[in-house]
């Protein structure tokens with residue numbers, strides 16, 4: 001069994017991770033079948049909670065006053081408009097390792113987004129349930145991904161800040177219908193309360209194609225290990241190593 005809690009881990013570069021192969025060592029000493037590594041990008045209007053969702057998923061933390069993303073210290077030279085973290089989800093027979101690119105939502109950085117979603121196997125497009133504008137922006141991100149990202153990209157729509165449902169401006173049903181029409185995974189999330197944060201990453205992990213049929217895609221698990229570090233957004237991921 002994988003540990004069900006995030007653990008402090010090592011800083012690992014994207015290039016180093018991409019070259020890593022072999023089977024996963026479980027904390028109890030057992031061996032898992034294979035490791036699949038995928039590049040995942042978060043997109044959405046500024047202040048919808050992209051960084052907060054990543055922080056919650058990777059470190060189990062939430063900051064009331066999260067700084068707007070313009071870069072993380074280690075990545076500033078290579079990629080000034082996104083932060084890079086990794087996190088691993090254990091399914092029954094597969095370990096899914098996400099290379100997570102948390103982009104800056106400010107409009108002035110829009111033209112740089114393709115650098116991050118190019119080659120991504122998964123994307124989480126985030127909006128704030130308190131704002132129709134952010135939902136409209138999420139739709140334009142989905143369109144852009146459908147036109148310009150990898151054809152098989154798994155896209156999840158996250159209606160974040162679900163803890164503020166009393167100030168809701170986007171109805172659950174409206175977003176769900178949109179997601180259904182466009183073949184997206186959909187969940188309302190809260191980085192603050194952790195509602196559906198692990199779940200949305202887990203749903204993506206399950207939906208991502210594994211190279212071998214039946215290779216753990218349907219398994220349920222929530223264990224994770226943690227590492228974070230710098231890397232190159234152009235590094236490709238998505239291999240399955242037996």
Ligand SMILES: Nc1nc2c(ncn2[C@@H]2O[C@H](COP(=O)(O)OP(=O)(O)OP(=O)(O)O)[C@@H](O)[C@H]2O)c(=O)[nH]1
Pocket residue numbers: 044045046047048049050051052053063064065066067068069070103104105106160161162163164189190191192193
């Ligand atoms: N109540 C509540 N506040 C949230 C939630 N998620 C994020 N926030 C707050 O919303 C603000 C913006 O969050 P960020 O995670 O920085 O948003 P972002 O999408 O990364 O913004 P950019 O980096 O500018 O693109 C911060 O003050 C967070 O504390 C949530 O689920 N609930």
Ligand SMILES: [Mg+2]
Pocket residue numbers: 050051052067068069102103104105
């Ligand atoms: Mg951010």
